[in-house]
Every structure is written in structure tokens, then in C-alpha cells.
Amino acid sequence: MPKNLIRYALRxxxxxxxxxxxxxxxxxxxxRTFANGLGPIFEALSTPQAISAFQVTLVVAFWAVVANTxxxxxxxxxxxxHAFPGKRVLNALIDLPMAVSxxxxxxxxxxxxxxxxxxxxWLETLGVQVIFSVPGMVMAAVFISLPLVVRAVVPVLExxxxxxxxxxxxxxxxxxxxxxxxxxxxxxxxxxxxxxLCLARALGEYGAVAVVSGRLVEQTQTLTLFVxxxxxxxxxxxxxxxxxxxxxxSVITLLLTKILRPKD
Amino acid sequence: MAIEVRDVNKSFxxxxxxxxxxxxxxxxxxxxxxxxxxxxxxxxxxxIAGLEQPxxxxxxISGVDATRLSPQRRNVGFVFQHYAAFKHMTVFKNVAFGLxxxxxxxxxxxxxxxxxxELVHLDQMAERYPSQLxxxxxxxxxxxxxxxxxxxxxxxxxxxxxxxxxxxxxLRTWLRRLHDEVHVTTxxxxxxxxxxIEVADTIVVLADGQVKQVGSPAEVYDNPADQFxxxxxxxxxxxxxxxxxxHDIEISPAADPAGTTATVVRVVRLGFEVRVELLIDxxxxxxxxxxxxxxxxxxxxxxxxxxxxxxAARPLALSAS
Numbered sequence: 001m002p003k004n005l006i007r008y009a010l011r012x013x014x015x016x017x018x019x020x021x022x023x024x025x026x027x028x029x030x031x032r033t034f035a036n037g038l039g040p041i042f043e044a045l046s047t048p049q050a051i052s053a054f055q056v057t058l059v060v061a062f063w064a065v066v067a068n069t070x071x072x073x074x075x076x077x078x079x080x081x082h083a084f085p086g087k088r089v090l091n092a093l094i095d096l097p098m099a100v101s102x103x104x105x106x107x108x109x110x111x112x113x114x115x116x117x118x119x120x121x122w123l124e125t126l127g128v129q130v131i132f133s134v135p136g137m138v139m140a141a142v143f144i145s146l147p148l149v150v151r152a153v154v155p156v157l158e159x160x161x162x163x164x165x166x167x168x169x170x171x172x173x174x175x176x177x178x179x180x181x182x183x184x185x186x187x188x189x190x191x192x193x194x195x196x197l198c199l200a201r202a203l204g205e206y207g208a209v210a211v212v213s214g215r216l217v218e219q220t221q222t223l224t225l226f227v228x229x230x231x232x233x234x235x236x237x238x239x240x241x242x243x244x245x246x247x248x249x250s251v252i253t254l255l256l257t258k259i260l261r262p263k264d
Numbered sequence: 265m266a267i268e269v270r271d272v273n274k275s276f277x278x279x280x281x282x283x284x285x286x287x288x289x290x291x292x293x294x295x296x297x298x299x300x301x302x303x304x305x306x307x308x309x310x311x312i313a314g315l316e317q318p319x320x321x322x323x324x325i326s327g328v329d330a331t332r333l334s335p336q337r338r339n340v341g342f343v344f345q346h347y348a349a350f351k352h353m354t355v356f357k358n359v360a361f362g363l364x365x366x367x368x369x370x371x372x373x374x375x376x377x378x379x380x381x382e383l384v385h386l387d388q389m390a391e392r393y394p395s396q397l398x399x400x401x402x403x404x405x406x407x408x409x410x411x412x413x414x415x416x417x418x419x420x421x422x423x424x425x426x427x428x429x430x431x432x433x434x435l436r437t438w439l440r441r442l443h444d445e446v447h448v449t450t451x452x453x454x455x456x457x458x459x460x461i462e463v464a465d466t467i468v469v470l471a472d473g474q475v476k477q478v479g480s481p482a483e484v485y486d487n488p489a490d491q492f493x494x495x496x497x498x499x500x501x502x503x504x505x506x507x508x509x510x511h512d513i514e515i516s517p518a519a520d521p522a523g524t525t526a527t528v529v530r531v532v533r534l535g536f537e538v539r540v541e542l543l544i545d546x547x548x549x550x551x552x553x554x555x556x557x558x559x560x561x562x563x564x565x566x567x568x569x570x571x572x573x574x575x576a577a578r579p580l581a582l583s584a585s
Contacts, residue, residue: 164349166342168350168361169334170335171361171362171412171413181361185352186351
């Protein structure tokens with residue numbers, strides 16, 4: 001039975017690979033977090049700094065998800081349903097964030113929206129500070145998670161076709177009614193999946209946000225930045241507690257994607 | 265006149281799909297747009313529905329110029345080849361869609377939808393989803409959905425094209441009966457000449473984006489405007505310099521100076537009809553005989569016979585087109 005042997009060997013390899021790369025580190029983080037009981041964790045996560053980090057993370061992730069949902073559905077409809085000059089360029093641009101390092105994204109945003117850049121300076125005169133502030137962090141998170149909703153929705157929209165929409169139009173529905181009653185229900189699972197992926201990505205973003213945030217404690221420090229800063233300052237309890245919270249958020253979103261993933 | 269299409273031209277890129285198309289559809293009629301695929305018939309139907317914009321020309325529906333009206337304002341019912349069922353809604357909700365958009369009272373919607381579901385024999389299926397229906401049931405649901413809004417015209421784009429042969433035949437007869445009950449002006453697209461002849465009371469033959477002929481089924485079958493229409497509407501064969509229907513060829517075993525001498529090559533029995541393959545001066549032709557006639561003639565391969573068009577035949581001279 002060499003065939004069976006090969007199968008077992010491959011299985012062992014896959015399990016071992018995941019064990020050492022994924023399971024062991026995550027379990028160890030959990031173990032280190034809960035090593036001294038729940039008291040210290042609660043203490044570490046209820047400092048003003050930690051609470052602020054949670055708030056900033058949620059605010060940034062929320063707006064990133066809102067922006068990318070609106071943009072993602074719009075771009076997907078544009079790409080699937082319409083022909084226009086520059087369509088292929090747009091299609092390629094949407095995937096750009098996948099290829100560019102988050103640090104580069106952060107630096108690029110500073111180049112455009114920094115205090116001493118043209119656009120950033122002009123916004124500054126209007127009283128809007130982008131870099132080293134929440135708007136810049138939202139922009140970074142939006143940029144990083146840009147393709148996720150679009151790429152989740154496009155194939156489903158393609159498969160859905162436009163006949164149902166045309167049928168709705170001939171039955172007297174306007175474009176908004178058609179969009180709300182036919183298009184959105186048709187793509188709802190894919191859209192939910194894309195939103196959850198986008199949320200997970202925005203929650204966990206480090207590189208781009210690190211560059212544009214300026215890492216101002218209790219102002220622009222997200223949970224990921226908090227973990228890193230606490231760790232650097234030998235506050236392992238807080239670092240591990242926050243890391244576990246992040247991991248838990250990821251597990252929840254991951255479970256959500258499992259539930260939302262289109263069945264066929 | 266329910267629909268008047270005037271001088272419509274439409275191109276996709278550089279390819280012309282409709283060329284100076286003008287047709288009239290009388291109120292209450294059941295009209296077939298018949299032609300080969302790529303002939304422009306579906307595009308014409310979509311132009312009438314407003315799903316495509318003509319490059320030039322006008323579309324008038326019930327006396328109103330609808331050329332620039334969006335599909336939602338035309339009040340036409342449209343049935344797609346692949347049903348276009350709203351997959352996330354029940355059969356009831358599908359049929360109710362147009363009425364809900366029009367904000368009709370709930371009770372009225374319920375009554376009207378159940379009425380229509382009874383009409384299309386789906387009243388037992390109201391709470392099912394389209395995925396739980398067969399193809400024929402889905403198409404009947406789509407028809408009920410289109411009829412729900414009381415359209416001025418009902419347009420069907422190859423409505424039976426995606427169904428298997430048995431269901432297709434059933435639905436054909438059923439559509440004809442439905443039309444006799446509901447009387448809504450109906451235009452349907454088909455590439456199946458048998459379907460057009462059986463169901464429609466007017467046939468518009470479309471090919472290469474042009475109207476080739478308009479008439480009743482008998483007219484287009486018996487008096488085709490040209491070779492193309494004749495070939496498209498039924499079997500043809502050559503006799504001398506003209507095209508005839510194979511069932512219009514008479515064979516007699518005796519020599520006859522009025523006819524043409526031919527040699528029997530093969531006799532094929534196909535159930536109720538018999539196909540006789542003949543050779544006239546080296547040219548192949550064939551005749552379709554009733555079984556009783558064939559039995560009486562008892563033709564044998566190699567036998568010399570005389571053939572001529574029957575008195576009812578309307579041969580089409582080949583040189584004419």
C-alpha cells in the first residue's frame with residue numbers, strides 16, 4: 001500500500017507544518033497570557049492606554065470597512081457590468097495593494113498628505129490633519145484592504161449575470177430598487193465574506209498604520225502598535241493580553257468567513 | 265396597432281445587427297420573430313422592450329413613442345430564455361415583484377398573484393424557491409411574473425429554448441391556449457420554424473438584420489418571398505431549375521411526356537412518411553411520400569419513373585434570387 005503511505009506522509013507533513021508555524025505560537029501566546037490568571041490581564045487591558053488603543057483600532061477598522069464596502073461594490077459593478085476606457089487599468093490598480101509593501105503605502109501617503117506636501121498643506125489650512133492622525137490611519141487601512149471586497153464580489157456578480165436586473169427593470173423597478181432588491185441580495189454572501197475579510201485585515205494592519213500614525217500613545221496607537229510598544233517596554237503581560245485579544249478577534253472573523261463563504 | 269417599429273438600425277461596434285427594420289404588430293395578435301441565430305431577432309425584441317437602444321428609428325407602443333423611454337416605463341412584460349428567476353425570492357414573491365414596486369395594496373397583490381399562479385398551474389408551488397422548480401415550471405413562473413403587471417405587450421425571448429423537447433411541445437400548446445384566454449399582444453422569438461407555425465398567427469422572418477417576409481404561417485410556408493425563406497420554413501429539394509417542397513413531388517411509374525424522367529436511388533421508410541431519393545440527369549433530388557402512396561407504387565432502386573410537381577405545388581425558380 002504505497003499509495004496509503006504517501007497519503008499518511010503528506011497528511012503528517014501538512015499537520016506538522018501548521019503545528020510549528022501556526023498552532024504552537026498561538027497556543028503559547030494564549031498560555032503566556034493566562035499564566036498568571038485573569039486578574040493581571042484585566043488590569044493590563046483596562047489602562048487608559050489600552051482602552052484608547054481598542055477605540056482607535058475599532059474606529060479605524062470601522063471606517064475602512066465602510067469605505068471599502070461602498071467602493072468595493074461600486075467598483076465591482078463597474079468592472080462587471082460596464083465597458084469603459086481604462087477598465088483594464090482600474091482592474092490592475094485594484095490589486096496593487098496586494099503587491100506593495102504596507103510600509104511603502106504609509107510613506108506614499110505621507111508624501112501626498114504630509115504637512116509639507118501640497119495636498120496635505122492645503123488640507124492643513126482647512127484644519128484637517130491627515131498624517132499622524134486618524135484620517136491618515138483610515139486611509140492606510142482602506143488602501144491595504146482595498147481589493148478584498150471587490151475581489152470577493154466580482155466573480156459572484158459575473159455569475160449572477162444581468163438578466164435578473166433586466167427583468168426587474170421591465171417589471172417597473174428603477175435602478176435603486178433593482179440594486180437594493182435584486183443585486184444586493186444576489187451578492188449578499190460574497191459581500192459579507194468580503195466585508196469580514198476587510199475587517200480582519202484592517203484590525204490587524206501594522207506596517208502602513210505604523211508609518212502614518214506617528215505612534216502617539218493614547219491618540220493614534222492601535223492595538224497592533226500597542227502590542228509592539230508594550231513588548232519593547234518589557235510589559236509582557238499587557239503585550240500578550242492585547243495580542244490574545246487581537247488573535248481572538250481574528251478567530252471570530254475567521255469563523256464568520258467560514259459561515260459566510262459561498263457554499264458552491 | 266400595439267407595436268410599430270420604424271426604420272430601426274442597430275450595430276454592435278461595426279457589425280450591423282438590424283438594418284432598416286420596420287414591423288407592425290396588431291393588438292391582441294401572437295407574432296413570432298423567426299430566423300436563424302445571429303439574424304437580429306433577439307436584438308429587435310430587446311429594442312422593443314427598451315433593453316437596447318436603437319441607433320436610429322422609432323418604437324411606438326400603443327400609440328406612444330417609446331424610443332427614448334427606459335424599460336421600466338414601457339409597461340412591457342419580458343420573458344427571458346433562461347427564466348431570469350429572482351433566486352432569493354419565493355415563487356409568490358417573484359410574481360408579486362412588479363406589483364410591490366407599484367405599491368399596490370397587500371390584499372390586492374395576494375389575490376392577483378394567486379390568480380396568476382392558478383393560471384400557470386403553480387398555485388401549489390407559491391412558497392417554493394426557483395431552485396426547487398423544473399425548467400418548465402420556472403418559465404411558467406416567469407410568464408406569470410411578466411403578466412402580473414398587466415403589460416401592454418408581452419415579449420418572449422426564445423421562451424422554450426432551454427427546455428427539453430417534450431416540455432417544449434407541451435408549453436407551446438399551452439402558450440397558444442393561454443394567449444386565447446388572456447389576449448395580450450404577444451411577440452416571441454424563435455429559431456424553430458415548427459414552433460412558429462404551430463403557435464403564431466403572424467410570422468416575421470428575420471435574417472441578416474432584415475425583415476425577409478411577414479405573413480400568416482400558411483402564407484410564409486406556401487408563398488415564400490425568396491429562396492431563403494422557403495429553405496428556412498421547411499424542407500426543399502430541387503426539381504429542374506426550381507425549388508419545391510419534397511411532399512409536392514408526384515411520382516408515377518408510367519412514362520409521361522409532361523414530367524421528367526428520374527431513376528430511383530433509394531427508398532427510406534421513416535414511420536408514416538417515406539423518403540424516395542432520386543437521380544435526374546445526374547442531379548440528386550428527393551420526394552416525400554405518404555406511406556400508402558409508397559406502398560401502392562412499390563418503388564425499387566434502379567427503377568425508372570416520371571416525376572413532376574403536384575398541382576398544389578408552388579415551385580420557386582432558382583434564377584429569381
